[in-house]
Amino acid sequence: MSKEIKTIGVLTSGGDAPGMNAAIRAVVRAATAKGIKVMGVRRGFNGLLTGDVFPMDRRSVADIIQRGGTTLQTARCLEFLKPEGQQRGAEICRVFGIDGLVVIGGDGSFKGAEKLANLGINTIAIPGTIDLDVACTDYTIGFDTAVNTAMDAINKIRDTSTSHERCSIVEVMGRHSGYIALWSGLCNGAELVLIPEKPVPTDEEIIKMILQNKHKGKQHFLIISAEGVGGSERLAKKIEKITGMETRASILGHLQRGGAPSATDRIHASMMGSYAVDLLLEGKAKRVVAYVDGEYTDFDINEALAMKKGIDEQMYEISRLLS
Ligand code: ADP
Numbered sequence: 468m469s470k471e472i473k474t475i476g477v478l479t480s481g482g483d484a485p486g487m488n489a490a491i492r493a494v495v496r497a498a499t500a501k502g503i504k505v506m507g508v509r510r511g512f513n514g515l516l517t518g519d520v521f522p523m524d525r526r527s528v529a530d531i532i533q534r535g536g537t538t539l540q541t542a543r544c545l546e547f548l549k550p551e552g553q554q555r556g557a558e559i560c561r562v563f564g565i566d567g568l569v570v571i572g573g574d575g576s577f578k579g580a581e582k583l584a585n586l587g588i589n590t591i592a593i594p595g596t597i598d599l600d601v602a603c604t605d606y607t608i609g610f611d612t613a614v615n616t617a618m619d620a621i622n623k624i625r626d627t628s629t630s631h632e633r634c635s636i637v638e639v640m641g642r643h644s645g646y647i648a649l650w651s652g653l654c655n656g657a658e659l660v661l662i663p664e665k666p667v668p669t670d671e672e673i674i675k676m677i678l679q680n681k682h683k684g685k686q687h688f689l690i691i692s693a694e695g696v697g698g699s700e701r702l703a704k705k706i707e708k709i710t711g712m713e714t715r716a717s718i719l720g721h722l723q724r725g726g727a728p729s730a731t732d733r734i735h736a737s738m739m740g741s742y743a744v745d746l747l748l749e750g751k752a753k754r755v756v757a758y759v760d761g762e763y764t765d766f767d768i769n770e771a772l773a774m775k776k777g778i779d780e781q782m783y784e785i786s787r788l789l790s
Pocket residue numbers: 480481482512542543544545547548549572573574575576577578579580582596
């Protein structure tokens with residue numbers, strides 16, 4: 468059984484995601500309501516190493532539940548990859564009296580949290596990433612907002628693409644994960660979805676599909692491609708050259724990481740933040756909060772990191788069937 472928790476730290480790390488603020492708020496309010504002190508850590512593990520740590524009370528998280536980004540700011544911290552950096556991080560936690568730490572981020576941040584836990588700081592991780600690429604959980608904070616943002620942008624691209632009878636390639640975020648592409652492809656009725664988890668058709672196969680569609684009388688052709696597949700501009704030029712159909716590539720980029728969090732993100736963030744505090748108060752450490760089959764649960768960080776997330780096969784097949 469771990470020692471009694473008196474002070475909890477909270478930080479956000481890695482790529483930001485809409486809903487991180489709602490998670491910070493939940494951690495601060497759930498903890499203070501139970502008589503636990505909270506310290507905010509700015510700029511992820513960087514802030515820990517520079518001692519950028521400050522006390523937070525329930526008022527300090529007023530008016531942030533609706534805001535995108537993270538008010539604690541986020542960063543990548545190379546020094547934390549090294550054992551000396553992790554040692555220093557644990558020592559700084561002790562200097563500030565932080566005996567439990569909530570880390571909100573993706574898989575990379577979980578590894579940092581795991582290292583701190585091994586050095587005696589009780590850590591709990593909360594999945595916050597728009598990519599939905601954390602294997603132990605059905606949901607990661609930020610995904611719903613990002614998909615809705617992509618969907619709105621694609622709706623607009625589709626309008627102009629239809630007017631001009633063009634082919635559009637829209638590249639959405641996901642360096643290693645096709646979830647945003649798959650969901651936005653299905654909800655925008657894309658003709659083709661390209662994701663890193665599945666074999667990408669050859670240029671010739673794609674061009675054949677476009678020509679067949681053209682002969683069926685379709686006025687436009689919409690391809691949604693995940694960032695990890697790459698080559699959107701090159702493919703657009705080749706399609707235009709061979710099919711004669713004007714083709715444009717649009718890379719949606721970081722707008723998908725911003726914006727006010729959706730209701731779904733605010734709810735999951737609130738539930739997960741408060742669940743993380745409960746775990747710390749139960750004396751738990753080195754756990755990841757997860758949402759599985761409609762319920763909140765938790766896993767050992769190492770077990771969670773060893774899990775592999777595939778793509779949703781059923782959804783992938785349906786997106787092809789309906790295209
Ligand atoms: P995400 O959390 O979104 O997956 P990153 O992979 O960029 O983002 O990781 C965020 C930060 O987590 C890194 O900059 C680093 O400080 C820390 N981190 C990542 N991997 C490790 C590791 N193996 N050991 C310790 N810390 C790590």
